[in-house]
Amino acid sequence: MSIDRSRSLEELERDRRQAPPPDATRLIVTAHALRSRPVGTLTVEDLRLLIRQDIGLPVLLPLAVEVLRDHPLAEGHMGEGDLLCAVLTRTSAVWSVHPELARQLTFIVGGLCDLSSDLRSEVERFLGAVQSS
Template identity: 55%
Template structure:
């Protein structure tokens, strides 16, 4: 794959330019589709993969990064790129038709990252002001559990 080309070029598919009334997420995705894939950061990859954009081109790039750094981190948390990749399915699903898909990644290849992912609490990211009270309830509950964890065991 030519890493100097954008997703728009690789997929021969130009999405409409932002009109100005998009959410920040949509505007970011539209912008990143025009960026050369070789210039995409871990956060860019996490975001695009999380939105199921350009998977056939981006998953191999993400796996290359994860082989060097299983806990590669975007803007969310340590291991968030791995979480995004794993959320898209099994290796065979992620790399359909690739003759060596089953060799790219198998359970156990990244034991520390897999353990971290399996034992990390995952909560949605809130973008609306009206969700703030719910987010604060989750935070208070997590602190309460943490403060009393020995009693819960």
């Protein structure tokens, strides 16, 4: 799938949403603002945040896997491997819709060692879910 990185999630998904209410949380305000930025300008932290919220997965997961291919433990604000963790923790239903991305991610995590116990646990859960589907 070719993604026009000069376009925003709003444009790519053809879904412009109303501005959040004044009392919205910082997370909601941030996610809303990120949806209007060109996807090619999103940082590792931006990808992590949006993916954790299940926002724009058909567009953002391929971009995240691309980052992870080169830097499996890429980090945003939450620490080493936080993008990988965000991607790994999507539901098995997501991976059944995106089997090629699941295969690529399986290859990426297969080459990792010396992971934290939490990240190792997420890798094992992901591999179990993908293999059983």
